[in-house]
Amino acid sequence: MGFALVRVLVSGRHAPTVQVMAERLDSQPMSVEACAEISRALSAKLDVEDPVAGPYTLEISSPGLDRPLVKAADFDRFGGRTAKIETHRPRDGRRRFQGRLAGVSGGEVRLETPEGPVTIALDDIARAKLIIDDAVLKESLRRAPEGAQHLMRASRR
Numbered sequence: 001m002g003f004a005l006v007r008v009l010v011s012g013r014h015a016p017t018v019q020v021m022a023e024r025l026d027s028q029p030m031s032v033e034a035c036a037e038i039s040r041a042l043s044a045k046l047d048v049e050d051p052v053a054g055p056y057t058l059e060i061s062s063p064g065l066d067r068p069l070v071k072a073a074d075f076d077r078f079g080g081r082t083a084k085i086e087t088h089r090p091r092d093g094r095r096r097f098q099g100r101l102a103g104v105s106g107g108e109v110r111l112e113t114p115e116g117p118v119t120i121a122l123d124d125i126a127r128a129k130l131i132i133d134d135a136v137l138k139e140s141l142r143r144a145p146e147g148a149q150h151l152m153r154a155s156r157r
Contacts, residue, residue, distance in 0.1 A: 001037065001038070001041060002024060002025050003022045003023065003024055004024075005020070006023055006067070006070065007019075009021075014054075015054070015055050015056060016052060017057045018052060018056055018058050018059070019059045020042060020059065021063050022060065022062070023062060023063055029062070030062035039060045046058065065132045065136055065137070065140055066129050066131065067129060068128065069083060069085075069128040069130065073104075074128075075101055075103065075104045075109045075122075078101055078130060079102065080100060081100070081130050081131075082101075082130070083130050084096065084127075084128065084131055085098075085109065085111060086126045088124050088125075095126075099111040099112045099113035099118065104122070108120060108121050
């Protein structure tokens with residue numbers, strides 16, 4: 001189909017929501033049509049396999065600008081970007097770190113923080129996501145379709 005799975009979350013007990021986050025393999029922005037295509041294909045598969053007992057809601061979305069970082073490759077792919085990382089266990093009394101991603105090596109993520117460099121074991125990361133800053137917004141606008149760029153310019157007036 002030309003998409004990669006980013007993350008699946010299931011929330012709720014009685015009528016759970018299955019949240020599927022996907023991205024295009026060609027790194028282009030996700031469209032509503034692409035999400036609908038994934039939804040149709042996945043709905044058909046889920047109806048046959050029936051992994052969720054009873055009724056459920058299926059939500060398909062793109063990772064967005066503040067995307068989660070879930071695989072080791074994500075930390076390399078987004079090297080140089082600012083990220084927030086929360087650990088399972090405290091390190092020096094802290095569980096939350098924010099800084100510039102500086103790569104992955106030996107099963108550890110390197111993060112350049114204002115306090116200095118920090119290395120965090122991949123298996124100690126509870127949650128991680130990119131932070132939206134001005135550079136990210138500018139790049140997003142540059143890549144947006146012309147109609148979206150026009151709307152953004154109009155909203156700044």
